Amino acid sequence: MSTIADSGDGLTRSTGEDGVLVLHALERARHDPFRSFIAVAESAPRSSHPRAAFAGVPFAAKDNLEARGFPTTANTPALLGTSGTAESPVVAALRAVGAVLIGKTGMHELALGVTSSAAAFPATVNPRDSRRSAGGSSGGSGAAVAAGIVPFALGTDTGGSITIPAAWCGVYGFRPSTGRWSAQGTVPLSSTRDTVGVIAESVQWIAEVDRVVAPRYQGHRSGRPPKRSRMRIGIPDEDSEWVTHCDAEVARAWMEALLILAQVPDIELVPVVDPGLHRAERSCGTTIELYEISHELTRYLGRLPEPIPFGELRDRVARAEVRDLLDESLGHRNDRHGYAAALRLRSALQRMHAKFHTAYALDALLYPSVPMVASLLEAPRPRAEGAMGERAPSDAEVFVRATWNVNPGSVAGAPALTLPAPRYSEGRPVGLTLEGARFADRRLIEVAGRVARRLHEHADQLK
Template sequence: MTPKEFTLTEASAAMAQGTLSAEELVAGLLKRLDSLPAINAFVSLDAETVLRDARQADVDRAAGRIRGPLHGLPIAFKDNINVKGYPTTGGTPSLRAYRPTDNAPVAARLLEAGAIAFGKNGMHELAYGATSDNIAFGAPRNPFDQRRSAGGSSGGSGAAVGARFVPASIGTDTGGSVRIPAAFCGTWGYRPTTGRWPTAGIVPISTTRDTPGPVALSAADIVLLNSVVTRAPAVKASTAKGVRLGIPRKHFWEVVDPGVAAVCMQALDKLVCEGAELVEVDAGGLLDPYALSSMPISIYEGKVALSAFLADHGIPLTSAEVAEQAAGHDVRELLLAQLDPATAVSSEAYHAAIAIHLPALKAAYADLFVSNGIDALAFPVCRVPAPLLDQSDTVEIDGKLFPTFTALIHNTDIGSTASLPGISIPVGCTPQGLPVGLGLDYPFGRDIDLLALSLAIGDLFPAPSPNLGG
């Protein structure tokens, strides 16, 4: 195997067997990255430090000093996650000079377990978007078609892992920002139940909705990273036999690109062959409380959470200054609207969303799972394959035009608002060669069940490789 072909778990096994060194792996990945600069997956990467850390990991291994289950394994981080030694820009110009003095807890746990920090990945500015078309830092390109988006807001994470520049990256997910890039770039992507993974040290949008989560090449890698971050025993595989998957036609399957729908249905047929059951369910009861809670919460909390992050980390900026210096017109207008009393979400609307509508959404989800006797909801992560990076405000789905942002987050945002755990599974490609992700949302807190099923079916859905050469 060449370095680009290793998953985290495969690389770990090869290192333990003495057939691969950390330096060999890292050097091979750096060479591949240098040969494909157009993908633009990274905004900062210190190759000398990465190689030094890899050599030290090999020295420590030879001396019997194994730091943890990630010893010598390279992992990248989205550029809104604090990693000591790298800037945390959040994809916005005003934060270019911010260099954190400490690691975010999610990064610290991975590095303490022996991981090597393999640079920072590009993103949609301040995570307010689903394409990662970033004016200040450039857009990460989809490794399967460089004319297309890598998704967002963790687009650099999806592109880096999909292009085999690094076996895993940690992104963040507020409304789909891990799973959308995973779907577009042919990788696995996991959103934990909100609160399961620590959020401190991460440039925020919403304290209610934000969570970090991994993009990786296999279900086994997702399980490994989760066990390190949560400091829990590794999950063991379950079985697809007897698992009941709800198929929510309303909202999730109503308007879907035919190629995407066909690939997802083929994947569901595979799961049925493994013993899963498909159950048609009516998700209509989710829609009203979702509409009344989703955007009011994230928009209201955006200003408050960003202001707190700036103050807590000694960054001499106000949220207004960050907004005024935003490079993207759409992001700048959104942030400024939060600061204007005439357009901001009122405290009354926010408190109604938090106290009334969000609990109603969570209750509707709980009832949907229980009343139908289902284990999970299954749906296309995105209703379209990766769109072209033409700065268009709309995408076409089955002959109809929709606003790009709302079209891309349509299927993931609703469960994210309810804090549900979800995963994007790489289930194949459209006839045009563009990856498709099948989403599974599990009930609140049922991450172990989600990961156990993912591990059981992982071999059915290997991550596709882009034809990039090298």
């Protein structure tokens, strides 16, 4: 029987009804040394739609996405033993076309961080370098794909939570335009900023998953063929905030990628000047999220089969920085005027973002995904030393730096697709992110597929 996964071009081959891929994925997940999973199916689930497009294809879902037959803990002790009341529509859509959910993946506690550090479950380890973080908050999903256990895994993104693990694990990540994929059936943080997305082993898998999850957008303007043969890719200038905060290793990978793309005939690199997107984001993004966290979580906790008060959640979290953020959100809970002002500023940011892409006639903006390589894992001693005296920074330090480049687009609600730079060394991948105009997701995925092919076809030019 033929399935979507038989089509080649970077897609894993499926054996359909015999379930070989699912059995193999389950075995790998149960013995995964990278701690990608917090729950794995007890027996090999069979596709409920054996003749559907994704029949026999295993996938995983982040532990803040509700799914029948699995717990939903968001990696916090306060939610151990709980499950939600409704399945995520994204999970349901994939199951409806035959994909088989084999387990729930690890994450940063309550998605309030970017390292997937230990909380209710141990920290997720980066498959590219076991001394380092897989990123977060969707770290388990990134690790499960990088380890070759599943071809794709669902995550969520409020401000870099798909981009960061995709970049640090050397795989592909897609954050759709906010509102394009349903965010129902999740442990929420911010209704304004949250979206479900996917981490995958190729752009082709991302394209196929998007067609399943967001079919009504296939007729959207973003799905029309381009009117020009050359892709216009915006490149920030060297003084831009997307570039100036980068470590030497990231900057080197960034420059090498530009050298490759500059020689590709069907790509036009367009120098762009940041109109102030970072500054505009800083005026509103954090205020919106902090106001919404306590409201969103309170509603979610109240809908559980056994409701939990917000204060009890706060008291039972494992990580001090997560508790601090919950406290900070309580401090913003009644600031309705500040919240309303922040929403107006976000609308201005969205207009600025749209005008920026239109003014340069961009197919996408390209920038280094994360200004730093994957951070060292925490250690039980105060300072975890790595090679040449490198230390493990605190989660708070990592959060500020790792989210820097993705913040403007994520707050604006723009789509972003992250792909690995063509070369990296010593197990430290570097990600490159293509960001599109809002709701131009299908065009962005098409462009990303072409850019990824060109990067890797021409990488040998740097030797």
